[in-house]
Amino acid sequence: MGDQAVYALNNINLQITSGEYVSIMGPSGSGKSTLLNIIGLLDKPDSGRYELDEKLVTDLSETEQAxxxxxxxxxxxxxxxxxxxxxxxxxxxxxxxxxxxxxEQRQRRVNDALNAFELKQRANHRPAELSGGQRQRVAIARATVMQPSVILADEPTGNLDHQIGAEVMLLLENLHHQGTTLIVVTHDRELGGRAHRQIGMRDGKILTDQFHDTH
Amino acid sequence: MTLTDTLHTSFKTVMSYRIRSLLIVLAMALGVGAVVVLTALGDGARNYIINQFSSIGTNLLVVLPGRAETSGSFLGAVLGQTPRDLTLKDAQLLGRLPQVRRYAPLNVGAAELSAANRLREVTVLGSTADLIPIRHMQLAQGNFLAQGGEHNAQIALGAKIAQEFFPRSQAIGQRVRLGDSRFLVSGVLSSQGETMGFNTDEIVIIPIDYAQAMFNTTSLFRILIEAKSHSDIEPAKQAILASLRQSHDGEDDTTVITQDAILETFDRILQTLTLAVAGIAAISLIVAGILVMNVMLVAVTQRTAEIGLLKAIGATSGDIRRLFLAEALWLSLVGAVLGFLLGQLGSLLVRIAYPQLPAWAPVWASIAAIAVALFTGMLASMLPASKAARLDAVVALSKK
Structure with a gap:
């Protein structure tokens, strides 16, 4: 309606340090998933710069971003x-x-991941044969098998009950303890509250950016 | 992603959609199989006819009265007029040409054959002893019109005639009546069956003089000539025409058909026919290609979220494109190989059902059918693969 441009994100200025545990919170449509997609190089900002590991990545080719x-x-x-x-x-x-x-390497690393996430017994099962918690553990194992420096989790417990969700968060936080940067997008205040740094968003803008010592 | 991993991953994907894959493979296989079987039939028919023609003689030329403007075709001969007959004198003249190994004048008619209280109508060939080797016939018994016997009342019987008239006794040396004349059986032909619609088992051969007398004619139906070698065929043809022109007062009133020319004409016609049926069968490959495209397009839609995920975890557009192309390659390849095997099986069944038809699919047809199947499959998957590769990761991930 009309010719006024609508920005999913607007005037975002954010620096996340390696090894941080950050939660991005906000209601639906606040732009938190868009921000996560840009951080994950799935989306490109119309304007602005994004540096990862001190390297400008917004202008990289599709193959380099992949x-x-x-x-x-x-x-x-x-x-x-x-x-x-x-x-x-x-x-x-x-x-x-x-x-x-x-x-050979693949076999070894998959086995390591299956052991690490207690999925050895379910290795040959298809997703339909796994519980929600097991599925998310497989997804986390997949996300970590290349030993990335950043884990981006978009509502990781959204489809899980409270107890299983808590277990999944412990797994993710474990990765953070091992030095991985963990960025979690959620609209769940309790979940977001577990992070050391909590970013609050609304209408495509960062409203709050607070550091908490949770330990 | 390495090429091996791409091929392996796409193969597993193909195997996981069993029914869908089976249907595409079947469509491809039927297309390739149809090309292989139909070309086997076409080529078999071609070889069959060529073999039949080759079996009637070697380096053969047929001289017939009448001038046809076209050469190498029976049609011209049939339509040609006969302003001047061919005679025995013409035949003897041609026999003296340096390019000619041997010749046989020929008259054909029908007469009643009777012997041993039996009677039947038979086809009568009047010729000389050289007819036997020129026409690749063989004598099972006797020595028909041996040197010096051309003017004796001798007769050679076809295998079936000899069997019918003399089932329990030796035919050689028996006397038979043909029309109003009596003949001594001096030869029995080996059974050759039917060649080009002409059954040599049910003919009799008598000397040309007797045939002309029996049919009250001085003209000849044909003069069969065997050139000395393959390279002599064309010179012989020219020499025959020149020689007959001279003896017919400068008139070009005869036609010479060479076996080669007939073979070439048939070869050309049947090769064209084979190509035409192969082309018709190839249409089914295009249909199979469209099926591949349709199924791959559906697959892209069904697997949109998966494509989004693959992009999220680091697949490039090229990886996605190659995965989909490899799937199409597997489907086409398995379909083509299965089709080739089906085609070979079909050709084998044709050969079993019709042993006289050498229904072997030509190598070019098999290779072309497989190549067209692969090409069509790959071409048809280009569009779906590109569509998959172009998908926006965020949009794709949002699809259920």
């Missing part, structure tokens, strides 16, 4: 986004396949 997503960023989605026809092990293997990792 390589960064593959090597430095791990995604965890609300709806898991597992490939239904593949087994848990095969889903975890996908980023390694795309990265051209050798079959």
């Amino acid at each position: 390589q960064i997503r593959r090597e430095k960023i791990g995604f965890v989605f609300q709806s898991f986004h597992l490939v239904p026809r593949l087994t848990a092990a095969e889903n975890i293997e996908l980023p390694l396949l795309l990265g051209g990792v050798s079959p």
